[in-house]
Amino acid sequence: MKKIKYIFLCVILLSNILYSSNELIKPHKQLTSSIEDKKNFLETQPTTGVYNEEYLTPSNLYIKNKAGESAVNTIGEHISLQEIDALRKKWFGVDIGQKGDYSEIEKEYIYNKKIIKVCTNPNWTPIEFTEDNKPQGISIDTLGIVAKDIHLSLKYIKTSSWSQSQEFLKQKKCDILPAAIKTKKRDVYANFTKPYLKYNLAIITKNDKPLVTNIESIIDKTMSRKKGSGLITKLKSKYPNITIKETYGYQDAINDVSEGNVYFTITTLPVFSYYKNKSNLTNLQVAGYSRMKYNLSIAVRKDDKLLLDILNKALNKIDLSTQTLIFEKWTKKQVEFQADYRLLWQLAIVSLIIIMIILFFTIKQKRLNMKIQQLNIELEERVKEAIKETQKKEQLLRQQSRFAQMGEMISMIAHQWRQPLAAISSTSATINLKTKLNKLDKDTALELSSKISSYSQHLSSTINDFREFFRENKEKNETTYNELIESVLGIIEISIINKNIILNKEFDSETIFSTYPNELKQVILNLIKNAEDALLDKNIENPQITIKTHKEVLTISDNAGGVSEDIIDRIFDPYFSTKTKKDGTGLGLYMSKTIIEEHCGGSLTLVNDQYGAQFKIVLKGLK
């Protein structure tokens, strides 16, 4: 039952965990799918233009009909631009921007331009970076929207570094850089759109360092920054004494802070968030913001002024919500998503640990239960064995007691028989003698034979007395102390007298008891024999046994000096004997006490009086 309970518990726990993890995964799925959609969209955008179907794209159509280029141009001389635009719209369903967004010259430029060649920063996550050979990031998404609006295809020119990208723009190998800060140096070869991304530069330190209000307060400390960053130039011109460790990438710059190689780094919040989460650098904090702003613009090759205007117009059209969406896609959501993912893992690990703990305790409990069960079985067996042993002992005890009684009986019979046997023997010897002397007359013979007959009768009656005495009679009968004692003395008195012990009888009880006479007789016999043994053992002069009855009390006392006080408490214990003779089984008094107290409902006690031991039987008489 317990096992099932635990399994049930585990299942509930697991299902809870699975449910919660699903809940966690859900937004992630939605997010990834939306990201995937956008990615697909962005990916298809540069290669296939506005339409997915290759041949319908204006750019491709144009390429395919390259031979007709001059023809269109020639026609263009006769038809106004509005007319051409209308025609295009009619045939290709394409309209550039919203009505009146772009001037005719600009539209014409766009139709002719077809492709914008783009160079990117391959290593500026999440603003702009290359992954799986595809440029991605906030700037790329923004550029995607722009390109969609103006129906221009984007062609990404692969570069190995940001420096190379800048170089390519200089050499006009590409038209634009999607995200660049306007600097004097770059002004030489590029025009800049108005900034579409504005970031405060965050000061990043370890989280055990104090917060900073401005960069000046920590300008004496070492900082790290990605090599080739425009910021380095800017900082060095502003703070000539600043020490900057130039690193290979942003990750290294941030790692240096985390590892304590430098005191701080300056970076945009999205970049910091991205790398912090990517490498799980929990010991970092945003200690403050510098007053410097990172204003990202699209850098356009210096000679293409028209493109700059078009891009500015397109950027203007991007509303705040779209900007936020893009930003969140690459920063906040990513952060949240990662945090959730970690939370999921933590939850899973915690759950696993809990399950393992539960399992551990379940197994432990089970083992303990098994052990207890086994112990119980063992205990039961031991108890059974102990009971069996006790029963065996009890049986043995009874047997021994019975043997002892039989021994006593034989000894008593011997005493009873000795005299009549001797008499028979003597009588027969007399007959023998008289016959030899020819003196046996008829009368003498008859007299002697009748004597022998009477002695034999005595022997026979003795046997009957003993048989009656030791017969097991489980029936209750009404009797008195006098009856019981007389019956006992009938078989024992001769042996006592033979041993020269004086027997005092002081009978003063007429109380009638309803009890087991034979058992009681055996107790009385046993107590008298006990007194006799003590007297003979100690070789007492003028040995005496006194039997007294008064109402419900019977005492049997001797003048053998009593039982020594250090063993008087053990005198009724089984197998306890002080007798030096071989026939002391140590059971007599034990059996006597059992009979009086358990069978007859009375009490048997021993005290020492001034002469010796005094056994006292108290029974409940009938009123």
Add this chain to the structure above:
Amino acid sequence: MMELEDIIKSTKNIKLLYVEDNQEARETTELILEEFFDEITVAVDGEDGYTKFRDKAFDLIITDINMPKLNGLDMISKIRALDNNISVIVLSAHNEPEFFDNSIQLGIDSYLLKPIDIDSFIDALSKITINSSD
């Protein structure tokens, strides 16, 4: 072995002290003793026996051992102090070697077990009469 009649002839004049505490035993044994002895004095215990021996002259004592007041062996021991040569036959129900040893040390003539075996008794008597006739 002498003829029974001859033995009785020689024992008739012997003065006997018979000591026995048990009445029944006394009566049955006396039936036998009467055939051999004309003069029998009976005592009922050791003390009685000693007193009677002190007051009167006897030729033979037949005694039991286990008796109240003074047992047979102690009685003999006391009598020996008065007469070292008196013949004694112990007639006892006790067959413990201890009693037997003590009896020999007291210089008794015969040790017989109860109940009396008539031939052993006659044998014991014949030895005594031979000794006394020497």
